[in-house]
Structures are given as C-alpha cells and as structure tokens.
Amino acid sequence: MKKTLLTAAIAAAAFGFGVSAASADTLENVKKKGFVQCGVNGAGLLGFASQDTAGNWSGLDIDLCKAVAASVFGDATKVKYTPLSAKDRFPALQSGEIDLLARNTTWTISRDTQLGFNFRAVNYYDGQGFMAKKSLGVKSALELSGAAVCVQTGTTTELNLADYFKANKMDYKPVVFEKQEEVDAAYDAGRCDVYTTDQSGLYAIRLTLKQPDEHVILPEIISKEPLGPAVRQGDDKWFDIVSYAHYAMVTAEEFGITQANVDEMLTSENPDIKRFLGEEKDSTIGPDLGVDNKWAYNIIKAVGNYGESFERNVGEGSQLKISRGLNNLWSKGGLQYAPPIR
Amino acid sequence: MTSKNNDIAFVRSHMLAAEKPPRQEIGLAAWLSRNLFSGLFDTILTLVSLTLIVWTGAHLVNWLLVNAVWFGTDRTFCATVEQGGIQPNGWSGACWAFVGEKFSYFMVGAYPVHERWRPYLVFALFAATLAPLLMPRVPHKAANALLAFVIMPVISFFLLHGGVFGLMPVETSLWGGLLVTLIISYVGIVVSLPVGILLALGRRSQMAVIRTLCIAFIELIRGVPLITVLFLASYMLPLFLPPGTNIDKFLRAVIGVSMFASAYMAEVIRGGLQAIPKGQFEGADSLGLSYWQKMALIVMPQAIKLVIPGIVNTFIGMFKDTSLVSIISMYDLLGIVRASFADANWVSSVTPLTGLVFAGFVFWLFCFSMSRYSGFIERRLDTGHKR
Structure with a gap:
C-alpha cells in the first residue's frame, strides 16, 4: 500500500x-x-x-x-x-x-x-480468484474453511481475502510472502492448499507449476478488477x-x-x-x-x-x-x- | 675446532644430510589429518560438510548440465508431459534452449533484428579499445585512452543511435539487455572517476564556495537512494525544464547513475587523500609546485593507489545497481530476462530459474573480472604498503 x-x-x-x-x-x-x-x-x-x-x-x-x-x-x-x-x-x-x-x-x-x-x-x-489442489476435492471457494492460503503480502489481494473469509464466517491460515516468485514456489512445494491472486494471474501461474493438471481454478471471483x-x-x-x-x-x-x-x-x-x-x-x-x-x-x-x-x-x-x-x-x-x- | 692434539674429542666436521620429515607429517595424508580430521569435532564437521557439498553439487550439476535441455524451439521441450511438454513427468532441469533462443534479445533487447550487427560491432569496439588499455605491456597509453574514452564512445553513439551515414535511426527505448547494462556502467565508470577526484579535491579545498558546493552535491546525492535519483531524473526533471525541451530518457538515466557514482567515488578518493602524510604536501610545496602539479604528480598517484579496492568496489556496486533502471522502464540484462518469462512460447516451471541463473552468471563474470583485474593492479603497484 x-x-x-x-x-x-x-x-x-x-x-x-x-x-x-x-x-x-x-x-x-x-x-x-x-x-x-x-x-x-x-x-x-x-x-x-x-x-x-x-x-x-x-x-x-x-x-x-x-x-x-x-x-x-x-x-x-x-x-x-x-x-x-x-x-x-x-x-x-x-x-x-x-x-x-x-x-x-x-x-x-x-x-x-x-x-x-x-x-x-x-x-x-479480471477479479481475484482461488486456485486449489484437485486432491482437496473442493468445487467452490465457500468450501475452503480452514485452508492454508498462499498470498502476496501488502497487496489489496490480501485485504480482499480477509474480507471474503470474514464475510462468509470461515477460518483460514494465511501464508504470506513478499514476492510473487516466493508465493509461487511455496504453493508448488505444498506449503498451502490454496493460492489467491487475480484470476488471469492464476492461469499464468498454473502453467509454471510442476503438475498443472493437479490444480483447479475455482469459479468464484471475490473482487472487481x-x-x-x-x-x-x-x-x-x-x-x-x-x-x-x-x-x-x-x-x-x-x-x-x-x-x-x-x-x-x-x-x-x-x-x-x-x-x-x-x-x-x-x-x-x-x-x-x-x-x-x-x-x-x-x-x-x-x-x-x-x-x-x-x-x-x-x-x-x-x-x-x-x-x-x-x-x-x-x-x-x-x-x-x-x-x-x- | 678439530685438533690433532686431542684425539678423544669427536666433533663432526661436516653436516649430515637432512632427514625427510616423518611420514605422518607430510603429504596429503598429513594435510588431511591436520586440517580436516584433527579430533572428533573436526571429523564430524568435515564429514557433514562434505556430504552437503557432494549432495548439493551433484544436484546442481545434474540440474544445470545432465538433465538440461540444450536445444528446442518452444516450451514443450522444457515442460513435462503433465505440463503439456515432452519431458517425462517429474523431470526438472535447466532450459538452456530458452537462453539460446533468446540470446540476442538478452544482449541487445528490442533492437531491430536486421540492425543488430550495430550493437555487436559496438561490443567488439569496446573490447578492442579497452583490452590493450588494461594490459600494462601495450605502449601508447595516452592515445589508447583517448580512443577508448572519447573516440570510441562517440562512434558507438552514432552507430547505435543511427540517423547518420544512412544508418536507420534506432530510438533508445528499443535498446535493452546487456547493451544497456554496459553503456550505463561504462559511462558511469568513465565519468565518475575524474568527477569524483574533482569533488574530493573540492571538498578539501580552502575556497569556501567550492567546498560548500562539493559537500552539498556529495551529501545530497549520497543521502537519497539511487531509485529516487533515477525517478527524479526520468519523471520530475522534464516537468521543471521549459516546455519543449526533451532530453532523452536514456540520457537522463545515464546522467543520474553517473552523478550517483561520482558522489560515492568522491568519498572513496577523499579517504585516500586523508591517508597521505602532511609531509608529502609540504614537500611538494617546498619544491615550488603549483596546486595542480602537486596533486597530479605527488598526491593523487599515492592516494589512488591506496584506495584501489574502494574504487573497484564502487565500480562493481554500480555495475550491479544498473538493474534498478528497470524501475523507470528501461530494461537492462536482468529486466529483459525477467520480461522474457512472460513469453507464452516459453512459459514453463524451469524457464524463470534458468533465466535468472544465466543473468546471475553474466553479472558474476563481469564483476569477477573487475575484481581480479584490480587485484592484479594492486600487486603491480605494490611498493611497500602491503601488510
């Protein structure tokens, strides 16, 4: 900010x-x-x-x-x-x-x-979305209660995330990083279940993951961009x-x-x-x-x-x-x- | 003191040949036991470190060379089947094909393809004029310096910028990659040393106005981050200039970096000046030398020799700081490598890492060369100051 x-x-x-x-x-x-x-x-x-x-x-x-x-x-x-x-x-x-x-x-x-x-x-x-591991079996962001979420710190993304989970009365564990490269690496290494950023970005990031097909981008968009x-x-x-x-x-x-x-x-x-x-x-x-x-x-x-x-x-x-x-x-x-x- | 009078006394009349040291004191085994395995703690440390080195080294070699992809035309060569490529699942290795494909882009940026011989010619000119200058054996240093610092840059400028002798004009916004890194740091280095010397002398001057101006310049520039200097030079400066004046953005960045380097250089040189004993100044005065003769012939040669490590340190720092120009949208080597990650043709999980390894290697190559050369010069100039 x-x-x-x-x-x-x-x-x-x-x-x-x-x-x-x-x-x-x-x-x-x-x-x-x-x-x-x-x-x-x-x-x-x-x-x-x-x-x-x-x-x-x-x-x-x-x-x-x-x-x-x-x-x-x-x-x-x-x-x-x-x-x-x-x-x-x-x-x-x-x-x-x-x-x-x-x-x-x-x-x-x-x-x-x-x-x-x-x-x-x-x-x-565009809008902020979520990417999750397929193995979690979630179909909607509303099923993400209790998940560890990777997010870049100091961005509006982080604030939107907090608002969304609070509004839907869900818990989450934020895993925050300063740089986008670090967030990518942490998500790919399995340090969190969910990755959140702008949806177009999620598609780009998915391409660089080790196993792109193991990850799914959820339909919800929680911010307007x-x-x-x-x-x-x-x-x-x-x-x-x-x-x-x-x-x-x-x-x-x-x-x-x-x-x-x-x-x-x-x-x-x-x-x-x-x-x-x-x-x-x-x-x-x-x-x-x-x-x-x-x-x-x-x-x-x-x-x-x-x-x-x-x-x-x-x-x-x-x-x-x-x-x-x-x-x-x-x-x-x-x-x-x-x-x-x- | 052998004496025939005293036969009982026995004094050896010549030396015995020296025995070899005991076997356990020499050779590789002795060195190992003395340095690596002298005691339990050392042995454990050695084994742990060795395991770490071998383990990481093997992985590194594996990733960088063995598993690496050397040839390819698009991302499929550097992606696993799961990722939509041709490599087996679980594969990870450097994607040198990406660097190979993008090499000319990394070197000169968006410079028009059929005109790229121009920057390459500039690289060649740069090497051809600088190399003999750096070798002490080669004669005609003054002419060579004139060539390298005045004539070569002027020729390079017209060659790169075009618009004369039928060369197509190429705007500076199209320049990029290593070309930008080298131009900015070369100009910065060539400008900062003389300007730094003048500023350092000015700061020690008896004349109040000059001294104040020099102190103000040094402290002002040194007191703000380079990013701020660049940002001011590229966006605020045009707003303060009369409308219609248009200084090229690239030129503004070069000026910004040069000013910044000069301020740092001034302080390094001043450190050297302070180490020169007062007697040297007084000796020069008593010989009837003028101020400039005194500085040029007596003081500066000694002062600069003392601070060579500091000077080279500043050069190396500045060379790496040129990456900051990407903040004002000029793409140096690192900037252009990072921008290439967005090329849909090459996006994969290994290209970013490969690109960064490549950029890091190029930076290291230049910085390490500078550092080795300064070591060489220090040894050559060493006249008893070494401790």
Whole structure:
C-alpha cells in the first residue's frame, strides 16, 4: 500500500505540473507524428503484453494499441510501444509521453478522478480468484474453511481475502510472502492448499507449476478488477477513438465478422453490418469520430474481433486457456457489451 | 675446532644430510589429518560438510548440465508431459534452449533484428579499445585512452543511435539487455572517476564556495537512494525544464547513475587523500609546485593507489545497481530476462530459474573480472604498503 501511495503522490504532482506538457488535442498530435505511442507492461504479463525474441510485441493489450492505430491510420503497424513499470505508468500518461495506457490497469474511481484519467472500455474483466489442489476435492471457494492460503503480502489481494473469509464466517491460515516468485514456489512445494491472486494471474501461474493438471481454478471471483485502456482527461475526441476501437472489436464479434471473413462481409446486405463497415451511403460515423469511415473494417482486418483476440492471446488458442467467463459477450452471459454503432 | 692434539674429542666436521620429515607429517595424508580430521569435532564437521557439498553439487550439476535441455524451439521441450511438454513427468532441469533462443534479445533487447550487427560491432569496439588499455605491456597509453574514452564512445553513439551515414535511426527505448547494462556502467565508470577526484579535491579545498558546493552535491546525492535519483531524473526533471525541451530518457538515466557514482567515488578518493602524510604536501610545496602539479604528480598517484579496492568496489556496486533502471522502464540484462518469462512460447516451471541463473552468471563474470583485474593492479603497484 505504501508503494501505491507513493505512486499516487508522484502522479498527482506530475498532474499538477504537467498539464501544459500534455497536448490538448491528442488526435492531431498523433496524426502529426504518424504513430500512436502506447504504454504497455514492460515487465511482461503473459497473454497481455510480451515481447518475442525479435522484439515484437503481442498480447491482448497490444491488440488494443494496434486497433487504435488501425482506426486512426488504417495501418496497425503505426504504433510505438513504451514499456512501463507499475510505478511509472501514471506519470508517463500524465506527462504526455504516451497517448494511451494499455497496461492491465484497473479502472477505479480514484484513478478516474484524482489522477485525472478517463476509462470507459474494459478489454478484460479480471477479479481475484482461488486456485486449489484437485486432491482437496473442493468445487467452490465457500468450501475452503480452514485452508492454508498462499498470498502476496501488502497487496489489496490480501485485504480482499480477509474480507471474503470474514464475510462468509470461515477460518483460514494465511501464508504470506513478499514476492510473487516466493508465493509461487511455496504453493508448488505444498506449503498451502490454496493460492489467491487475480484470476488471469492464476492461469499464468498454473502453467509454471510442476503438475498443472493437479490444480483447479475455482469459479468464484471475490473482487472487481476491470482492466482497460486509460487516456488523459479533457480530450474527449481521443477518448472516443480509443473506446470505440475496443467496441468495434466487440461489435464485430456480435455480428460474426472475423479477420478472415471481413472482406466478404463488405458485400453483406445487413444494414447494421454495412453501416458498421463503412459501406452505407452518406454515413458519417467515421468522420464524426475523427477517423476514416472504414475504421471498423481496418480494425477487424488488422486484429480480428474481440473473441478472436481473446482466444489468440489468453483463451483456448493460447497457453493460458482462460475461459471467456465474464469476458463473453453480453448475449452469452458475459459483460462485454458495446453501444450500437449507428 | 678439530685438533690433532686431542684425539678423544669427536666433533663432526661436516653436516649430515637432512632427514625427510616423518611420514605422518607430510603429504596429503598429513594435510588431511591436520586440517580436516584433527579430533572428533573436526571429523564430524568435515564429514557433514562434505556430504552437503557432494549432495548439493551433484544436484546442481545434474540440474544445470545432465538433465538440461540444450536445444528446442518452444516450451514443450522444457515442460513435462503433465505440463503439456515432452519431458517425462517429474523431470526438472535447466532450459538452456530458452537462453539460446533468446540470446540476442538478452544482449541487445528490442533492437531491430536486421540492425543488430550495430550493437555487436559496438561490443567488439569496446573490447578492442579497452583490452590493450588494461594490459600494462601495450605502449601508447595516452592515445589508447583517448580512443577508448572519447573516440570510441562517440562512434558507438552514432552507430547505435543511427540517423547518420544512412544508418536507420534506432530510438533508445528499443535498446535493452546487456547493451544497456554496459553503456550505463561504462559511462558511469568513465565519468565518475575524474568527477569524483574533482569533488574530493573540492571538498578539501580552502575556497569556501567550492567546498560548500562539493559537500552539498556529495551529501545530497549520497543521502537519497539511487531509485529516487533515477525517478527524479526520468519523471520530475522534464516537468521543471521549459516546455519543449526533451532530453532523452536514456540520457537522463545515464546522467543520474553517473552523478550517483561520482558522489560515492568522491568519498572513496577523499579517504585516500586523508591517508597521505602532511609531509608529502609540504614537500611538494617546498619544491615550488603549483596546486595542480602537486596533486597530479605527488598526491593523487599515492592516494589512488591506496584506495584501489574502494574504487573497484564502487565500480562493481554500480555495475550491479544498473538493474534498478528497470524501475523507470528501461530494461537492462536482468529486466529483459525477467520480461522474457512472460513469453507464452516459453512459459514453463524451469524457464524463470534458468533465466535468472544465466543473468546471475553474466553479472558474476563481469564483476569477477573487475575484481581480479584490480587485484592484479594492486600487486603491480605494490611498493611497500602491503601488510
């Protein structure tokens, strides 16, 4: 928590001094320099942002950066990535060093208000979950009474854990460590029955265990961690472009438009799809947003729809094999819901 | 005193050949019994330690070499069947295939692939100019120093940064890995020694303004952690500069580290200065030498020789401290190795450990070389101070 406070203080200071540094019209600025400067997780987060040997980035957050570039320039390669640590991500956005922050950042009210950012689209609904040994035979977190729980100390995770067990009148034995590597090792060595952290993290950690199949991730999510792109307050035009880059991907999934069939879909008779892909006569959706009318087509052509991006980076098509869960479309029991594009 | 007058007295006239020491006092057996098995307690200690060494050593060799995976193209080579790979269940060993695959990334970071010959050329230039400088036998030290400390860095800068002679510009944000570690520590070392000497002299100066400024600089920089210096240099500095001025973040970090190292170096050198007897200063004065002549010819050569261990200690500390730049999102060797753990292509239970072992080995290689070289120089310069 101390670290969080420090970050907040520095970010607040940066905000105080840095308003002049941050250009008011980000879109103009981006167009002038010819690329989007995207702040990403520099330490690497499996499935969200990582670099291959040649230095190429990939991941769910990276796809969002590419989508924004495709929307603005019609070219997903016009992105430059700024690797950021958890500490320096907010000053970097505030000082105008980056145009958008897509770094698995949780949308909270204090970041929205006090730090002066804007959040709207959520490209991954995360939350704190539990991983337990299969041999325990538990099917739900409510059966965990009396368990030894491995948790990283000094995090909100630790506080959420205490609250959850107290609220459900259950006992637990916390086994706390300072560093995540230590928690991983302790859990793998069997020093505790249950591991708790953000659910996407649990899937990544499970991959590094000695016997991944011996562990099960329980369905309960005990905290809300909506992760999404953040931009500076006071530039609504740019905010819209970033938000709708994500919404276009979600909408494409609703319409069944994929990277592979987007060209065929151009000839579709469905008025919704025609409007979405910029084929409708006299439509000014793109220009009103400040981009080309084919913006949605460009996004889908470059990164595919949300479902494709999800499966490729964190879902069944990846090593993580995370189920869609909360990140499924609203029509399929999830929370991914895009406003109508019309 | 043999005398023919006295035949009874017998005095041996020549020495007997020396007998060999008793068998139990020499050789391996004697050494063993004296050092390892002299008494019950020692014997127990020896046996316990030996067991521990053999046991851990065997495991280590087994893990690092015997069970290790040397070739492979993705995570399946370093994961067990249970983990979705091809190794038998229960297997654990180093995944050198991961290090092999990522080697160029560890060396130069995200530097564009077809331009990577540039940093490699810089590594070669660096070795070629520095190696002869470090060998006492090689002549033309002054020209060599000029080459290594002025010309080589300038060439390297243009080579790495590009934008001239048709070289593609490569932003510093793409630099990474060992390249960053070496650049930051090289600049830090080259800058901190002269600046440290000046600061140390300034701190002992008779001139109040200079003395105060030097003390303020040293105490201010030494009084805050390096992380704070780096954070200030990279995020607060731009806010205080006039809008529009844009100093490269990499440059800011290099300046931050150099300032920090200089402050420490100043105190090390000052320690040496204080050990020089007053007579040396007075002797130099009585010869009519100017202040700078006195310092350059009489005092500094003696003072620096005394504090070589301290100087090298500072260098080694700084070399390792460069890992802290990952806090301001620049990825040195350690940072880039850790970032690679998130590569879905290679994630497994053994890759993190292998990566860290590799990074640790590279750091050790450099630090140990520095330490050995300083030992060599100390012995070479030894003129009676050794105790």
